[in-house]
Amino acid sequence: MKIEIDMGLTAASGAVPGPAMLDLEELLATRLLVQGNSGSGKSHLLRRLLEQSAPHVQQVVIDPEGDFVGLADRFGHVVVDGDRSVAELETIAARVRQHRISAVLTLETLDAEMQMRAAALFLNGLFDADRDHWFPALVIVDEAQLFAPAVSGDVSEEARKLSLGAMTNLMCRGRKRGLAGVIATQRLAKLAKNVAAEATNFLMGRTFLDIDMARAADLLGLERRQAEVFRELQRGHFVALGPALSRRPLPIRVGAVKTAPRGGTPKLTPLPGQPSAEARDLILAPVPLGPARATAAERRAAAPSAPSMHQILEEIVRNRPAGPAPEEVPALPAEERERSLRAIARETMADPDSFFRPEPVLFGDFQVRCRIGRVGTVAPAEVKLYLNAARAGLDPDRAAGAEWDRALAVARAIPDDMQAIYLIMAGAALAGAPCPSDHEVARRCGMHSAGRARSRIRHLDKGDLVVTRSDMSGNRVAAVPEFGWETAPGDPNAPATAPAEAARAVTPDLFGPSERTAAE
Template structure:
């Protein structure tokens, strides 16, 4: 038996269905509309009024919240030529004088920054690890901004210096824990991922640990790491995971684009559409220091000279081939190369062959051969040096050089002095050679 439904109840159910269908249509319309014209990301107000990273592509300034930057650290990533060093310079210029800065310059590109803003420039190759650690303690104690130039150190030396410097910055006593930006260009050189380094494992591990500590333990000690790198997959994951603010620039490799998309919270399709199309100086800013959602930013100009930029287009020197060859002195270079090749070939010989080669090429070799041929039949008695010179009809000084060459091989014995000086074949050699 079927239950009966009151007409009023049927009318109410129909009205509710119509309303539900209308709400579904409105939701679908909003979804389509939003996909056609995405909403502009919210832009933060510039916290201090004059600390500005650049302009957003939707209009308005992208400011820098300095306190959020210090607490959340920052990773700047982009392929070669994307403008990451320019961006790092912009950040340092905008915050100079407001917070202490320690700038790590692996290629010697930031010296003009030190000159313009009063940073003490330190040549790292003049300091060993112990001195670098002492420097770090004193920098924190006196709240000094410095630029450390690593360009004259090899890669292993750079890693050793970084480990000592960062370790001491972190281990400074609490009374010296002042807010300090520690900016590192080409950070993947100091904290490489996997096997991207030829340095010994002990050196590499110490350097990676020091950079990781800077980005983790350093926060409570007032140290704000700002790292710039070309590729995310070349930088240690333990370092990347500690950054809460990101500036992601041009990327063209699939692996880099996927990693960047995960980092800034974009879906893969959007990342593959946008990241390869970014121009130099354009970065996606993400993090509490910039914007609550990803915002494409056109980084502003810099005041100091940027030495990392590519050279401008210039025509070659208008010289013909003969003039160019004379200018380069090619004949001399060819002669030097031939001499170097001979030296390298000699250096590659086994030690025994090197000794024989040196013995034969000695200027006194011919006289030594004559002396040996005369002394061997006289063994074990020998002869005076004067008699030998007269017999061979060679000058005394030439004979002396020949005998010295044989003596260096340990085959002769000498007795007496002056005119009575005599020489003979060494006794045990004479016995071995005697028939």
């Protein structure tokens, strides 16, 4: 049985407008690519497609901006928040396929990298469903260039590969599993070619860059001189081609929709009629007193840049008194060298202000101390590991044990931006101390944003490196399942430890016990 849905009207010049029909069954077999600059009507087109096909086929929407959550009120879609653990996203995706329930995965609360990871996990959950649940479903991915970028950007390479692999599976291998990809992008040049190449149906909207117009013309089989048509398209007008739409390029105008996005296009509104005197008093009213701010003169006086590692070493060599050539220092035994490096890291991070010093300065300080202690130079990756271990704040005796060595072995395989947080949580769990708050984790990692620390803790949780839970009092407990360690309950919103207390928690002396340690 052939099922067609109405996408609007044909808009060919000189012809009587007629209905623009889309063959839904053919779309399930051949996939669809939508392209158009911001404001060209892509989201409106996707909304029309979703509304018209909702009674006939299951739908799954990957929504990075929360534009399609309104479908739940009128068409019964289940809204799934992407801020969930790995197991939750994969299980929910499997249930969506099993019960044939339309769903919208909203990712608006996540940053770009977490959006890519959450979308990849959900798509892989749909793709890996049991064969008995391979029912036909439309999978709509808005802003697909975010999830299948042509080149690496600000996100980690691991997240990019995970997301790109999931999108490639959807477009290349999803048809046999009943998944029909519908992807929309602002620019074809930003979208990975192996993802875009699998679409057989195209709806090309307004675009202005020559490279995008030429690529769109190539996909539609138009001559290069005809590519100018894409620059002249109005909002909501597209050129359609494909077995589910038209065998020849066909201009269409997308019809009206029943639901609306939460944001919408900004509309001009009249400015408030405010007399100039009142407006001046309103803007220049006395500002409430708050923390002292730097004066203009102080702001103009830029602080000197921190010296680099090479500058520090050059200064030491330049000021060193002339003397006989030093005798060659024998290499330290492996165990003694390891103890010295850990002590040097604790000394480097002893000052609470060290947590916020730039990495090159910390590296230079560490290497200078290594030379003074006759340890030799250390590879940058190892320096990073020792400094991150010192951020955990463990006492020297516990840090010298075999259990902490196991945690360091795991940390070596963790990305640099997650390594410090893992060691902070693992150190608290090993010591049985209260779970560090988001503010405390941010302080130890040299960040000023507790929200950023909270996001990275959730990322560790989703990777099952550290598992967090809340007790009846709302306190957080963190466990390291690989070793069976667990922290005591701690308030996740508690303020960071005072600098004086933090300084007392670290053993700063490299060459001998401190007075406080001796007194104890």
